[in-house]
Amino acid sequence: MAVRRISAETLIELAVATLRRELQPVLPPERRYTAAMIANALEIARREILTDGESARWELIDHLYPEGDGDLRWLAADIRSGKVSAAQVPGLHERLRAIVVEELRIRNPRLLKSRQGSS
Amino acid sequence: MQPATRPHTLDPANLDALATWLAGVLEARSVRFGGASLLSGGAIQENWRLVADVEGGPRQGRHDWVLRTDAVARLTMSLDRTGEFGVLKAAHAAGVAIAEPIASCADPAIVGAPFLLQTYVPGDAQARRIVRDPALEDYGDALTERLGAELARIHGITPPREELAFLPIPLLPPGRNEVARLRGALDAATEPRPALEYVLSWLDAHAPEPEPVSLVHGDYRTGNYLVQDRRLGAILDWEFAHWGDRHEDIGWFMARCWRFGGDAREAGGIGNREAFYRGYRSAAALPMDEAVVPYWEIMAAAKWATVAALQGDRYRAGGECSIELALTGLMPPEMELDALDGIAALAASGDARWQ
Numbered sequence: 001m002a003v004r005r006i007s008a009e010t011l012i013e014l015a016v017a018t019l020r021r022e023l024q025p026v027l028p029p030e031r032r033y034t035a036a037m038i039a040n041a042l043e044i045a046r047r048e049i050l051t052d053g054e055s056a057r058w059e060l061i062d063h064l065y066p067e068g069d070g071d072l073r074w075l076a077a078d079i080r081s082g083k084v085s086a087a088q089v090p091g092l093h094e095r096l097r098a099i100v101v102e103e104l105r106i107r108n109p110r111l112l113k114s115r116q117g118s119s
Numbered sequence: 120m121q122p123a124t125r126p127h128t129l130d131p132a133n134l135d136a137l138a139t140w141l142a143g144v145l146e147a148r149s150v151r152f153g154g155a156s157l158l159s160g161g162a163i164q165e166n167w168r169l170v171a172d173v174e175g176g177p178r179q180g181r182h183d184w185v186l187r188t189d190a191v192a193r194l195t196m197s198l199d200r201t202g203e204f205g206v207l208k209a210a211h212a213a214g215v216a217i218a219e220p221i222a223s224c225a226d227p228a229i230v231g232a233p234f235l236l237q238t239y240v241p242g243d244a245q246a247r248r249i250v251r252d253p254a255l256e257d258y259g260d261a262l263t264e265r266l267g268a269e270l271a272r273i274h275g276i277t278p279p280r281e282e283l284a285f286l287p288i289p290l291l292p293p294g295r296n297e298v299a300r301l302r303g304a305l306d307a308a309t310e311p312r313p314a315l316e317y318v319l320s321w322l323d324a325h326a327p328e329p330e331p332v333s334l335v336h337g338d339y340r341t342g343n344y345l346v347q348d349r350r351l352g353a354i355l356d357w358e359f360a361h362w363g364d365r366h367e368d369i370g371w372f373m374a375r376c377w378r379f380g381g382d383a384r385e386a387g388g389i390g391n392r393e394a395f396y397r398g399y400r401s402a403a404a405l406p407m408d409e410a411v412v413p414y415w416e417i418m419a420a421a422k423w424a425t426v427a428a429l430q431g432d433r434y435r436a437g438g439e440c441s442i443e444l445a446l447t448g449l450m451p452p453e454m455e456l457d458a459l460d461g462i463a464a465l466a467a468s469g470d471a472r473w474q
C-alpha cells in the first residue's frame with residue numbers, strides 16, 4: 001500500500017468524508033442544511049489549495065496594464081467608465097468568461113459541468 | 120470572531136406594548152396573544168406567527184397572524200415595513216393572491232423595530248422542496264399558469280397612486296435605471312467584479328425602449344410564494360417592489376438562478392415558459408413582448424450576483440459571522456456565467472437590437 005502524506009488537502013478531504021459518513025446521517029433534519037454548508041465550505045477550501053484560480057485574471061490584467069499598475073478594481077472601474085470595452089479589447093467577453101470559469105472551478109465545479117462547453 | 124446566534128428583534132415573552140398598540144389600531148377593547156413562534160426563512164427580516172384574541176371592534180375574534188419586522192441587517196435596495204405595507208394594500212385591493220395586510224407600525228418602540236402584520240396563510244415556500252416534488256408533473260404547469268396570471272394582476276397597478284407616492288418613478292428607461300441602482304449598490308461592495316461590470320455595461324447599452332411603468336414585485340420567483348395542496352397560497356416578500364418594466368419580473372421568474380436545479384422547467388423550475396406566458400396574457404392589460412424577456416433574464420442574473428456580493432460583505436466587512444453569508448458571497452461568478460452566456464446567445468441571434 002502506498003504511503004499517503006497527511007497534508008492540508010487530505011485532512012480537509014477526510015474531514016468532509018467523516019462529516020458525511022458519521023455525522024450527517026444522525027443529525028436532526030433542521031441541522032442537515034448547516035452540515036451541508038460546512039461540507040461545501042471545506043470542499044471549496046480544498047479546491048482553493050489545489051487549484052491555480054488566478055491565471056486568467058492575471059493574463060488579462062497584464063495584457064491591459066503592461067506597466068504593472070492594474071488590478072481587478074481598476075479593471076472593474078475601467079469597464080464601467082467605458083475605457084475598457086469589447087469594441088476596444090478583442091476577446092474581452094471570452095477573457096472575462098475565462099476568469100469566471102476559473103473561479104467556478106474552485107467555488108462550484110458542479111455548476112460548470114451542468115453548463116455544456118463551459119470548461 | 121465567534122459564530123453568533125442572530126439576535127432577534129421581537130421578544131415573544133413581552134408582547135404587552137404590541138397588544139396595547141394593536142387594540143388602538145383595530146378599535147378593539149383588548150388584544151391578547153396566545154404565543155409567538157419564529158417562522159423559518161427571511162435572511163433580511165424576521166417573521167413571527169402570532170395567535171391573537173381580539174375583543175371588540177370590527178376584527179373581534181381569534182386570528183392567526185404573521186408579524187414581519189425589519190431585522191438587524193437590511194439591504195439598502197429593500198423597502199422598509201411601512202413601504203411594504205403600502206404596496207401590500209395596493210396589491211390586495213387589486214385582487215392579487217396575498218395574505219391580507221392588517222396593520223403596520225413605524226415606531227421602533229413597540230416591538231423593537233418597525234413591523235407589519237398580515238394574516239397567516241399556510242403552505243410551503245421552500246423552493247428546493249417545491250421544484251423536486253415528483254407530482255409537479257401533474258400540477259406544475261397549472262401552478263405556473265396561475266403565477267403568470269397573478270403577476271399580470273400586479274402589473275395592472277400603475278402610477279400615479281397616492282398611497283404609493285414613496286416609490287420613485289424612474290427617470291431613465293427602466294433597464295438603465297436598474298443598471299444605475301445595481302452600480303450604486305456595487306459601489307459599496309468590497310470585492311471588485313469586472314465580469315459583472317461588463318454585463319451591466321451591456322445591459323445599459325441594450326436597454327429596451329421604455330413602456331409605461333407598472334408595479335414590479337422585484338422578487339417574483341419560486342421560494343417567494345406559498346404552495347398548499349398543489350395550489351398557489353399567497354405571493355410573499357414584497358420588499359423589493361418598485362415602479363419599472365413588467366418584463367423585469369418575468370425575466371426574474373424565468374432566470375436560471377431561480378430554477379433551483381430544475382433547469383428543464385424554465386419557468387421557475389416548476390413549469391414551462393409557455394404556461395406562464397399563457398397565464399400572464401389571460402390577465403394582462405397590455406400585451407407582453409416575449410423577445411425582451413431574455414434581456415431581463417440577464418438583468419436577473421446581474422441583480423442576484425450583486426445581492427450575493429453584498430450578502431457576502433455582511434461577513435467580509437459587516438461583522439456577521441455566518442457560513443451562509445460567506446458562501447453566498449462566493450456565488451457571483453455563477454450568475455456572471457449565465458449572464459455572459461445569455462449575452463453571447465442574444466448576440467448570435469441575429470436580432471439587430473442586441474448587436
